[in-house]
Amino acid sequence: MKYLYIIVLTTIGLLLSSCQEFLDINADPNNPQEIPLESRLIGAITMTNGAAMWRGAREVSAVCLYTASGNETSSPETWRFTSSYFFWQNSYTWAIPNCVDMVVMGKAEGAPHYAGAGRTLEALVFGMLTDQLGAIPVSEAYDGVTTARLTPAFDSQEEVYAQVIEKLDEAIALFNETENAKGLNLDNGDIMYQGDIDNWRRFAYALKARYLNHLSKKSIYDPQAVIEACSNAFNSDGMDAEFPYLDNGTATEANPWSDKGYGGFTSATAPRYFSFTQFFVDLMKTAPVTNDSLLDPRIGIIMNPAPSDGEFRGLIPGQGVPGGIEVNGDNYGRVTGGFYSRPTSPFPFITYAEVKFIEAEARLRSGDSGGALAAYQEGVSANMRKLGVAGDDITAYWNTLVDNGVQQHFDDLTSGLSHIMRQKYIAQVFNPETWVDMRRMDYSQEIYGPSLNRPTNLNPLFNEGEWIRAMIVEGNEEVRNGANVGNNTPVFRLKTPLWWDTLD
Template sequence: MKLYKYLLLTLLTITVSCSDDYFDVNGSETQPTTSSLPPQYRIQGAIENTTAQAQYRGSREVLGVTQYGSQNVANYYSETWSNEFTTGRYFLWQNAYVYSLPNTADLIVLGKRDNAPNFVAVGKILRAYILGMTTDQYGDIVLDDTYDGVSSMNITPKFATQEQVYQAIFDYIDEAIAELDESSPIALNEEGGDVLYAGDQAKWKKFAYAIKARYLNHLSKKSSYDAQAIITACQLAISSNAENAQKTYGGGPSSNDIQPFAVGGYGSSRFDYFSNFFVELLKNPLNLAVPIEDPRLTIIVPEAVNGGYHGVVTGRGLDGNPSDDYSLGNGGFYTSPNSTTDMINFSEVKFIEAEAKLRSNDPSGAYTAFKEGVQADLDKLGVDSAAKTAYLNLLDTEVGTTNISLSHIMVQKYIANVLNPETWVDMRRMDYSSDIYPGLQRPDNVNLDIFPNDDDWIQAMVYEYNEEDRNYENMPNNDPYVRLTTPVWWNTAD
């Protein structure tokens, strides 16, 4: 096997954010388990490792960039882009390669062994999703030399370019879509393990098309950008909230049944308060001269004990003010024990379609998709009928076919994708523009040694120090002055 499984015990001892028994559904994680276990017993672990390990870490560590939440202290490392950011103590790499990708590899191997192409397809879809999150945060990553469930370990794997990784993602998705049309002797949910779609293969296929649309849309600065291909994928993708790719949590009592960002979730640290940027954006999402609040504000953000909805400026902390003056980062729609982790949902698909249509000089089609995306998110959050109707009417008045802009689309997508690492991709594609995201500013106390200018923003993550220690000959330049400031492949024009 090819990826560090013999190093797991060492890695686990230095990772304090993951409980020992969180993913014991798969048994021992230090030994290959593909020899006799049927695939139906592996699908749950593959899904849960993807969402609660890889996606959680990929979201948590970039909160100082996406600015959904803030800490109660100034100079917190992830908000000032320092310390762990510059020394390689950022654990998406470990969570992707040690916990998440091996499960998908085993699922593919077991599915092939048992002539169950549906399990192979799910393994490839999840693998594409994890590889996508990982390459989007690092750039070049390990691809073919990862653990494949069969081969011997290689502790010095070679890296693939991000362009190569993207091609692999599209290949995995296309193969999976075809494999989901094949017959299988084993149902995906035969042992209750399909905690995403309960064995509904049509929904898995729509999920695959949604991921394809997302990654095609990332190429907006490349000459290969194909708006029509994106629109086509969107039309075959998730088409209602009932098809959203989301992991549902029961709310306890065990930590692995609690949303990771909620109190009691397995993560050792989350964020203390919602950020000032996010709260103020919700107070005036259409950037009107006379602000009109978004009806989702009170659903997503808890009211401060001292009254009102107030966020903490990212990087500044409480700044000497009482903690009760600010809106807590837990207890809202996305941060309660029974909240979901959304991988990709109907609203995002519609915003992707809206962007592609706008770039295709189809403002009418763009506005229609945009409005459907907003309505989908209002429905998902349970906004009452009167407030929903008023807000949608406001969109007709203030936006409409005539005024629809990239800013309108990206702001609403930002609101609908709370705590999803996809937001960091969008912010980089939009060049962190305050014209696109009104009010967006760098965090306070940002690391001026590496980011001296006001328009310097973080572009990628430093590879983990343990990877650099054992595989320095193969990995790209990991100097933080280079890694943190160099745009990834899709964020550069041809």
């Protein structure tokens, strides 16, 4: 099993490093006749993480102002995107087929729990895709039964969201099945939960809460439905759905944000992710709403201070390192070496802390300020516990927020959202989900604070006050399926809000 694990991870590493075109999806790369159902879960989890989520998070970490390259010409942090963006290819060629084949085989072999796991991961991949690209193929995507279509029709994002929720509901129903011919960890393939069906069910509910909460700008938004999903999702520490990178493994088995994982660096002098940004540092050094000085106890766990003066500082995106990386690089908070970027740091799909922040937002929007405050406090505390912050430090931090007016702030929607979104941002390092939140909040300084500014040396396509709203569909799909892709120009794709990003 370890050998299969390494093969799958090596495949991802080669795929991500070469960006080679894999267009022949008529030939099923998974060979379902040769790989039994019980050996498939590890591949589905691995591909969902490495081929889909990592690829979808790589550039978005700069868009979300988590990271800066140290190079003022870096494309991601200055929003100079083209159709050379392989999140699409990796998802449709590798991640989704692994998930879908497991659904089909699980149902055929009387193993509904495998089918439920496949549906959960499939819903996550489609959700991540649509949140960056809008309309995507779902109804005519690979289904494991019919011949794969090379020119599938696109579903509107509204239709995609309905299908994502439908897939999660199906997954929950499959996990509720009591007759299951094969245990989910039969071949030690459940590298997340070791066959714990309750955790898988809660994972599906957590994703359902996330996607229902994305609809906060739409008239169909239902905070009570969000709260209900949260009540069935993760309810304590240790339940997070996350990918476990290996200790003492190869480069492809290491967390790609680490100095050992080779996904994050192009060279020693021009790394893709050199430093955390000053915006991120400022969030961890100030209180929400008032912006009073407040040092977050997590900052020294996430990044290292400058050896010259012990200060925490980050880069301005698009500006580069003043004086150059070799001269002044050590004065900025390196991405590598902290809690989220060690070789063995797990990469979360969704966490207990995120569920509590989702619940806090939904309760705040429903008028339950007291319930929102309680969920918010638990979200902050849960993430601090995860990072190993001492209990006394957690209590002291919360008491400072209380002295700073947090209880009164939750009587106001904007002020309450400022607390929730700033703390959620800190708890979601590198996760592409943060970009959804920033767009839902319209990149508001009232929410995120005065340090939220557009990068310098910005792509000239953007006029004053405009922010990036979506990504460009990959060029392979545009060439093969242009009639369904439609307008794929940067000026249209990068600047046009998605369906959930518009009011109705």
